[in-house]
Amino acid sequence: MQTIPVMIPWLGEEEAAAAAEAVRSGWVAQGPRVAEFERAFAEHLGVPHAVAVSSCTTALHLAMVGAGVGPGDEVVVPSLSFIATANAVTYVGGTPVFADVDAATGNLTPETVAPLLTERTRAVVVVDQGGVPVDLDAIRALVEPRGITVVEDAACAAGSTYRGRPAGATAEIAAYSFHPRKLLTTGEGGMVTCQDGELAARLRRLREHGMSVSAADRHASAGGGASLVETYDEIGFNHRMTDIQAAVGLVQLGKLPAMVARRRELAARYRELLGDLASGLVAEPEHGTGNFQSCWLLLPEGAPERTEVLAGLAQRGVSARRGIMAAHLELPYKGSARVPLPATELLTERSLVLPLYHSLTEEQQDRVVRALRESLG
Numbered sequence: 101m102q103t104i105p106v107m108i109p110w111l112g113e114e115e116a117a118a119a120a121e122a123v124r125s126g127w128v129a130q131g132p133r134v135a136e137f138e139r140a141f142a143e144h145l146g147v148p149h150a151v152a153v154s155s156c157t158t159a160l161h162l163a164m165v166g167a168g169v170g171p172g173d174e175v176v177v178p179s180l181s182f183i184a185t186a187n188a189v190t191y192v193g194g195t196p197v198f199a200d201v202d203a204a205t206g207n208l209t210p211e212t213v214a215p216l217l218t219e220r221t222r223a224v225v226v227v228d229q230g231g232v233p234v235d236l237d238a239i240r241a242l243v244e245p246r247g248i249t250v251v252e253d254a255a256c257a258a259g260s261t262y263r264g265r266p267a268g269a270t271a272e273i274a275a276y277s278f279h280p281r282k283l284l285t286t287g288e289g290g291m292v293t294c295q296d297g298e299l300a301a302r303l304r305r306l307r308e309h310g311m312s313v314s315a316a317d318r319h320a321s322a323g324g325g326a327s328l329v330e331t332y333d334e335i336g337f338n339h340r341m342t343d344i345q346a347a348v349g350l351v352q353l354g355k356l357p358a359m360v361a362r363r364r365e366l367a368a369r370y371r372e373l374l375g376d377l378a379s380g381l382v383a384e385p386e387h388g389t390g391n392f393q394s395c396w397l398l399l400p401e402g403a404p405e406r407t408e409v410l411a412g413l414a415q416r417g418v419s420a421r422r423g424i425m426a427a428h429l430e431l432p433y434k435g436s437a438r439v440p441l442p443a444t445e446l447l448t449e450r451s452l453v454l455p456l457y458h459s460l461t462e463e464q465q466d467r468v469v470r471a472l473r474e475s476l477g
């Protein structure tokens with residue numbers, strides 16, 4: 101009996117050929133394919149600017165610099181998120197301030213953010229957790245009158261929608277991940293999108309050591325760019341994506357609608373098959389549609405410990421995962437929560453992520469549900 105994994109990226113010959121073509125071209129670092137991927141991703145979202153980077157973690161780092169966060173500043177973030185959300189704040193010397201989430205969607209709400217706003221709050225990072233779109237407008241209405249920037253961590257949300265548009269498209273700054281645990285993958289990779297042209301130009305420089313002329317532009321210009329001497333006007337980073345990754349990303353972007361459709365179909369089928377257990381499944385909010393990047397299930401009251409349930413599933417050839425982590429329970433942030441986070445702690449301790457991927461068959465899905473029922477006893 102073959103084990104059913106929690107996630108398999110949907111990659112094929114087309115991606116392999118695109119990567120090989122990039123290698124054969126001789127240009128493997130950030131170059132024309134990255135520029136093309138940025139244009140295609142911006143067009144897909146309907147945003148004016150997209151800047152490709154090496155991961156969503158580096159995208160969030162740039163977003164923090166772009167939002168002007170520095171030492172002494174506080175940034176409200178959900179604890180219920182991959183730890184990179186909080187770490188990006190720490191990288192720039194800011195303090196992450198952990199807010200609780202809505203237990204049905206796993207996302208921040210104005211009610212959970214409001215009590216944490218202080219004179220020092222510089223930004224709020226909202227997360228589309230597991231691909232569930234956050235109610236961005238509601239949070240913006242709360243904090244923007246106070247001069248606070250909202251950054252959207254849309255790491256999981258390529259393919260989700262918010263009020264009829266792609267998730268993240270209306271944010272001032274949004275960050276996406278192309279890690280294989282998400283839908284669209286480039287191996288490692290990320291994207292920052294924004295509305296403002298000057299900010300986009302600065303982010304482009306910052307991802308490349310703060311250079312005023314990018315290496316690709318210099319190389320492409322007449323005479324090998326001997327006349328283009330770059331300057332370094334602020335301290336930047338090396339957060340670049342490679343052309344090999346971008347080549348894969350271009351193929352994957354074309355497959356994104358099919359990926360989302362299949363995942364939504366399988367998620368709806370889980371809802372049916374789970375029957376009485378389905379009330380613990382991640383909820384879809386009225387303001388948008390999810391891509392089911394993480395199809396999580398809150399275990400019912402009276403169910404065994406989650407470790408036991410996961411072990412029971414593993415015995416039956418099903419590889420599920422613990423639910424989303426909570427940063428305030430990990431060593432670097434332990435004891436730093438200023439308010440109780442009951443929904444966060446409930447979800448992180450009592451939820452698990454069900455296998456869901458493009459090639460999951462209905463038979464396999466039936467097996468998962470059967471194994472789950474047996475493991476719950």
Ligand SMILES: *Cc1c(COP(=O)(O)O)cnc(C)c1O
Pocket residue numbers: 155156157158181182184185227229253255256276277278279289290
């Ligand atoms: C995956 C993830 C990240 C980090 O993305 P990488 O591309 O792996 O750096 C950040 N935030 C959230 C919410 C994530 O799920």
